[in-house]
Amino acid sequence: MAARDHHYHPKKVCNLPSSCRTSVLFFSLLSLASLFLSRSLFKSPSTTASRSPQQAKTVETNREVPDRLCDYSVGKWIYDPTVRSARYDHTCKEIYKGWNCIGSSKSNSMDIVKWRWKPNQCDLPQFDPLRFLQRYRDTNIGFIGDSLNRNMFVSLFCTLKRVSGEVRKWRPFGADRGFTFLQYNLTIAYHRTNLLARYGRWSASTNGGVLESLGYKEGYRVDVDIPEGTWAEALSFHDVLIFNTGHWWWAPSKFDPVKSPMLFFEKGLPVMPPVPPAVGLDMVLKHMISFLEGRIRPSAIIFFRTQSPRHFEGGDWYQGGSCQRLHPLLPLEVEKLFSVENNGTNVEARLVNQHLYNALNRSFLNVLDITRMTEFRADAHPSTSGGKKHDDCMHWCLPGITDTWNDLFIARLDNIKRDTQR
Ligand SMILES: *[C@@H]1O[C@H](CO)[C@@H](O)[C@H](O)[C@H]1NC(C)=O
Ligand SMILES: *[C@@H]1O[C@H](CO)[C@@H](O)[C@H](O)[C@H]1NC(C)=O
Numbered sequence: 001m002a003a004r005d006h007h008y009h010p011k012k013v014c015n016l017p018s019s020c021r022t023s024v025l026f027f028s029l030l031s032l033a034s035l036f037l038s039r040s041l042f043k044s045p046s047t048t049a050s051r052s053p054q055q056a057k058t059v060e061t062n063r064e065v066p067d068r069l070c071d072y073s074v075g076k077w078i079y080d081p082t083v084r085s086a087r088y089d090h091t092c093k094e095i096y097k098g099w100n101c102i103g104s105s106k107s108n109s110m111d112i113v114k115w116r117w118k119p120n121q122c123d124l125p126q127f128d129p130l131r132f133l134q135r136y137r138d139t140n141i142g143f144i145g146d147s148l149n150r151n152m153f154v155s156l157f158c159t160l161k162r163v164s165g166e167v168r169k170w171r172p173f174g175a176d177r178g179f180t181f182l183q184y185n186l187t188i189a190y191h192r193t194n195l196l197a198r199y200g201r202w203s204a205s206t207n208g209g210v211l212e213s214l215g216y217k218e219g220y221r222v223d224v225d226i227p228e229g230t231w232a233e234a235l236s237f238h239d240v241l242i243f244n245t246g247h248w249w250w251a252p253s254k255f256d257p258v259k260s261p262m263l264f265f266e267k268g269l270p271v272m273p274p275v276p277p278a279v280g281l282d283m284v285l286k287h288m289i290s291f292l293e294g295r296i297r298p299s300a301i302i303f304f305r306t307q308s309p310r311h312f313e314g315g316d317w318y319q320g321g322s323c324q325r326l327h328p329l330l331p332l333e334v335e336k337l338f339s340v341e342n343n344g345t346n347v348e349a350r351l352v353n354q355h356l357y358n359a360l361n362r363s364f365l366n367v368l369d370i371t372r373m374t375e376f377r378a379d380a381h382p383s384t385s386g387g388k389k390h391d392d393c394m395h396w397c398l399p400g401i402t403d404t405w406n407d408l409f410i411a412r413l414d415n416i417k418r419d420t421q422r
């Protein structure tokens with residue numbers, strides 16, 4: 001099979017030996033995945049998000065590939081009422097108030113973690129925080145991205161804090177927040193950046209200029225080739241990085257296409273003719289990936305997380321949209337909500353991913369595909385309990401879905417470590 005062959009000649013397609021192996025593996029994985037996906041679609045389109053324990057059991061024994069080659073992103077959510085408590089609870093102080101669904105008494109807040117993700121080809125167990133701390137002693141892990149990456153960072157922090165309470169709070173290398181687990185000398189940090197690239201307000205200059213001559217008066221200057229200062233220096237510090245960007249590229253409330261458009265600059269000059277955000281995103285991804293190539297530590301392991309889906313129904317957030325479901329969506333509902341053809345309120349998730357995959361598929365970065373599994377989870381947002389004027393159908397309750405993202409992250413990290421140590 002073609003996938004096999006790739007695996008045996010990793011050097012040919014890569015220029016960064018240490019992380020390359022991984023991306024090659026990932027390619028093999030992709031081909032395998034599509035194979036299994038098409039198969040399972042034909043077999044039984046209705047079993048995803050199954051609620052029957054009988055079915056769960058059959059799937060459990062159906063281990064078709066070793067974990068290393070498993071596509072964790074294809075599977076189903078299985079309800080397990082015996083799950084009593086999450087790996088941490090609502091008393092963890094890092095949980096942002098609007099995400100603390102137990103604290104704010106969201107009606108299904110205790111049920112959210114009773115749904116377990118079951119990949120079709122293998123299992124995705126909860127990671128063991130003590131083993132993780134021991135295994136990744138003397139390691140620095142950075143989450144670089146928007147508030148959805150912070151949501152994931154908080155989940156990891158709370159899980160680790162539960163088993164190892166001695167922490168030092170600090171802000172390494174431009175981080176918004178960070179913690180060192182002192183007993184293990186393991187640091188995790190969150191670096192806030194909405195676009196990855198540097199941006200700031202722009203106003204027309206009285207001296208004129210090419211943008212002024214086109215009639216632009218106000219906007220945001222986005223330097224596609226300059227990383228934002230919150231993370232640019234952090235590459236020398238972290239051993240493992242998890243990047244994301246997405247929501248802000250589709251945020252007309254901030255980057256209003258008319259009143260305050262994104263104005264892209266490259267090498268300090270306006271990109272001419274001006275390009276829309278989707279094209280700007282491609283430029284930023286391309287530049288940031290080459291920036292990483294030049295700066296990361298040789299042994300660093302880099303993930304890029306795919307887009308976190310929103311679940312607004314009946315309108316967008318500023319149009320009274322809400323997310324009041326108490327169960328995960330069924331596969332057909334997922335397609336209705338997210339298919340690009342339908343161009344619904346939440347189409348952003350798959351559109352962003354098209355741009356990400358375009359940039360990432362051929363890079364040395366490891367793609368952490370959380371989109372597919374997360375599209376089902378319309379039940380797991382703070383919704384009206386988020387404490388805002390509108391429903392929060394974008395962030396996630398904690399404990400909740402980003403706990404599973406961390407299981408996936410750590411399973412993949414373990415697999416990569418095992419492969420590079422061979
Ligand atoms: C902690 O880990 C860093 C590597 O991240 C290492 O350079 C440092 O020496 C370690 N400190 C101690 C006290 O072991
Ligand atoms: C999708 O919908 C939005 C508004 O909901 C509209 O502005 C846009 O033109 C549509 N795109 C396509 C490709 O139909």
Ligand SMILES: *[C@@H]1O[C@H](CO)[C@@H](O)[C@H](O)[C@H]1NC(C)=O
Binds near residue numbers: 030
């Ligand atoms: C990249 O990989 C994804 C995930 O399997 C696939 O769906 C997509 O078609 C690929 N995109 C490109 C541009 O190669």
